[in-house]
Amino acid sequence: MHRQFRLGLATFGLLVVLVGLLPLAFTALPDPAVWPGSALIVWAVLGVAAYPALVALGRWYVVRAERNERDTADLLERHGR
Incomplete structure (x- = not known):
């Protein structure tokens, strides 16, 4: 359970x-009134960069959680419980 908790916290x-970090990145962009292309950059970051990163993070979590469960099941089988 400690491994799952640490994984969840990580x-x-x-x-x-x-x-x-997204709001910090967006404040570094020029004002959309001055440079209209900055609004497109915001949507590109949200739509193209953020979602794949979230999917990758979710996939990483699921793989690690399944590995933790498998390791725990193997440990219980070896000890006859």
């Missing part, structure tokens, strides 16, 4: 960093 931490 995944949540990565999610917070990923989503938390």
Whole structure:
């Protein structure tokens, strides 16, 4: 259970960093009133970069969680429980 808890915390931490850095990245862009192309960059980052990163994070979590469950089941089988 400790491994699953640590995995959940690590995944949540990565999610917070990923989503938390987006507003900082958007403030670095020029004002859309001055440069209209910056609005397209925002949508490109949200639609093209953020979602694949979230999917990759979710996939990483599922693979690690399944590995933890498999390791726990193997350990219980070896000890005859």
